[in-house]
Amino acid sequence: MPLELQLSLPLILILILSIKIVMVDAKFGNNKTLGFVTALAGFIVVFISAAFTLTISPEAIASLNAEELYSKGTITYGGFAAYFDMLFCVAAILTILAALPYFQKENSEHNAFYSMMVFAVAGMMLIAHSANLLSLFIGIEIMSISFYVLAGYFRTKEKSIEAALKYFLLGAFATGFLLYGIALIYGATGSLSLPEILTKIAADDFSNTYLTLGIALMLIGLCFKVAAFPFHQWAPDVYTGAPTVVTAFMSTAGKAAALIAFIIVARALFVIDIGQAAEIPDFQTNAIMIIAIISAATMLIGNITALVQKNIKRMLAYSSVAHAGYLLMGIVANSPQGWEGIIFYATAYLFMQIGAFIVLSVLERKTDKNLDLDDYSGISKSHPFLAAIMAIFMFSLAGIPPFAGFFGKFLLFTAAIDAGFTWLTIIAVISSMISVYFYIGLIVYMYFRKSNTYPLEADMGSAKVTLIISTACVVILGIFPSLIINLINNFF
């Protein structure tokens, strides 16, 4: 097989899967489990093919001549792209495993769910692979449109529909800025290819005003996608209104995809300042300062608002906003170290956040019952397993060692300090401290409150697999972070 074909195999396979799953739905729409099985098997195959491309040596990939390739350099192969392919597939597998019992419980199984999941993953993978602003935009849109649909998946529930509509309206608004920004950057540099834009900027061959404006607009669009302040307000509403399993997927894999888009753009537009770069352009200094302020505001607002939430799903939704703030610190650091921090934290966050949401989905009852803190009083007695792993996820989200979240924060904070953003790190530490209050608060409810008179029911089914994998990863990555760190060290 030619090398390019081998490298693009994950993308080809996810496209085949996208077509196949629609046909499965059309032909066997009544068979409720067939969509699940197809999607699960498909994601596993894509995962394996992506893992395979990760074993191809970076030197061999670098030796490919862009002009001779079919993709003409619009696609990045191997390295972090392959890693994110795997990560998105894992997130999708964990989600659909938990979705099966969840939708059975809610009496709303449709194969369409699995189709949308496949489309979303295809969009995310395209984002991770893009080396061109246009393919990046297409990836983001495929993902976003799938998300709009997924958020409104409970088409008979008012809250779900409200979430979808709100998400769509504001998302369309933000997409306009993103696209306009891309157009301006194209106008300023005459290219959509990110490597070419990089060389143009380095050679000072661009129109400063248009580029600056283009970057500002792109920044706005991307900040909306990662749900950063002041473009974050859709997130709590959408995350609360959407089906819990969808929220688990959107708030983790979706966030990771938006962040990798951020990294790809930042690598092309910003010079890495390691002392020898002759001159940092003004637009870079300004943009990074803006991102730093956005990052600080996002984590503070996310955590402070989460403090007063009585509904756990909403609390986790706000905390998800705060985590976007932490992740942006890696962009602020603008260094390989910072990007590696993002990748590690996105990985850790994926497992702990999916785990936490899936615990909610297991205990949740129709019409959004059993989502309040009070409902969780004393469940350590009736559900010792769920309480124990929920406690692990909370500790990890709060950044307490020896769980994965701690090392992610550690890497991001050190990257920010090395880049000279000590004030940002101080704010991050303060907001982490605030977050400890509500994360541990849930543990207090679970372990130290008297249990309710009515015990919650839990039917886990295949969600148990999700929970065990997530817990294992949160613990293993916390104790042996070098497993991942060694892998991502040579991506940048």
Added chain:
Amino acid sequence: MHELIKFVPAFPLLGFLVLSFFGRNIKKEAIIGTIGSAAVGASFIISFLIFLSFAANPPDSPHIVSLFTWISAGDFSINISYQADQLSILFSMIITGVGFLIHVYSIGYMHGDRSFYRFFAYLNLFIFMMLNLVLASNFLLTFLGWEGVGLCSYLLIGFWYDKKFPGVRITWTGDAGNKAFIVNRIGDFGFLIGMFLIFTTFNSLEYTDIAGIAAANTSAFENTTIITIITLLLFLGCTGKSAQIPLAVWLPDAMAGPTPVSALIHAATMVTAGIFLIARNASLFALSSTTMSVIAVIGASTAIIAATIAIVQNDIKKVLAYSTVSQLGFMFVALGVGAFTAGIFHVMTHAFFKGLLFLGAGSVIHGMHEEQDIKNMGGLKKYMPVTYKTFLVAMLAISGIPLFSGFFSKDEILWYAFSNGSFLLWIVLAVAAFFTAFYMFRLLKLTFHGEERFNTKRIHPHESPKTMTVPLIVLAVLSAFGGFLGIPYVLGFGLFEHTNLMELWLEPIFMDANIILNHTAGHDIHLSEYVMMLISVAIALLAIKAANSMYSDNLEKSKKIIRKFKSGYSLLWNRYFLDEFYFKTIVDPILSLSRSFLWQFFDMKIIDGIVNGSAQLTGSLAKYLRRIQSGVAQNYAVIMVAGIILIISWMVF
């Protein structure tokens, strides 16, 4: 063969995991006991196999077996890796060998205990941690084991947490566990700081790296302040774990735990961790003559002080506890005068005979229905013949009667204290040796001889079951003959080149340290060595004679002597008021400071004020922010537009 070393700690870990997860469901004690013992036995077999391969083909440098990278941050990287060399294998054999016997013994001793599985799980965890301590190839892994054994020790001292245990400001066994843990923290603090300084000085925590750098730059490092500080800090750690002055006070109270624990942890293995640490870093310690002198002086003072306290104790286990403290002092003297081999040799023989003494004591306590006061015993010889005979062997060994193991190891220490140290050091140790033989035979007389001072109607002493007596017999054989591994050269009368197998075995380990200290490997025969040997035998015999006559039939004679030396007796009975001294000078002032100033003023007024104030601030902020989240999409768009205008104007203008 040495690659197998990674399996040595693996088995006890497996045993611990199996017992702690499934132990509750295993109803049969025999199965639990077998799992626990087999895990340690398997480790012993592997250690023994590695030992055989080393004996056939002695390695010149340690074999390092790396499992995986534990921590990696910048240029700092620590592996989980084990070091197989003569020293670590010897310790591993002692730990797993004696440990195995004590596990078997515990099956009988703990029979009927409600937490039978928990006991074996802790014991397995302890063995795992102890093996990490001695097999580690770097300081950090050793420290993990060091803290781990401390934790196990704490858990096991308070194993019967609802049992009363009297002591200075101690009422429950849990208090004794706390005391052991807290006193050890002080030592651990020294260890930790020492470790940091080692990393800044040598830029590595690997033993082989440090020893290599130290040996290559002897003149640059010798007697420098930094080396002295590092070694003194490490030694502070050793005084904690090995119960030396000033941190000796915890060990006697550690006797609150079940007797097999006292034997395994507080006599045979964990307390020798300090000796191990110094031996492992012998070439580092050899670089500071100040530290070496401090070690010798502390060791000698501990040896004599603990030995004198032991002669007035009435609790059978406390006598043995003070005896342990005193014997550890002997070992530290050996290290302090540079006789590393002699120190390690004594670790081994001591593990045999002190383990035996504790297990024998356990057998007595078991047979006497939990009676521990030797004043209420006597005449047990005829009820417990096996226990009596094995106990006697251990006593002869610790007292230094020729041909028993303790004779060879203790005599070597005494000789080196004289030849490498000073005459004064020798005198102190000789007097301590006198007291050792004395308190031991006092214990023997009061427990097994004379009239029966217990209520024969209520208590019917009986011999212990086979699982307890067989380990006693095995340890008795080792205590009797284990000494032949280290026959002093002079007893070969110049006819044999290698009489001291121990020295031959450990020679590559201590080569660098001996070069630094100018100790030549060769031997001369000094007449004085024979003389000293004879003197020490005479001392032991004299002490036995004295004990025999003082405690012949009943307690009358000893009571008379106590009345005669009332103030001296009270000083010893109260352990030189060491505990009271610590409470008055350290604990109480700290408590009152923290109560009146730190708690009532600083914490309640200032900290709580700040905390509550900031919590209120955040809370009201949150309520305000929540109001902005109106749920209306148009409002969100307005806020977005405001943000967009701000960002664009910042970027463009």
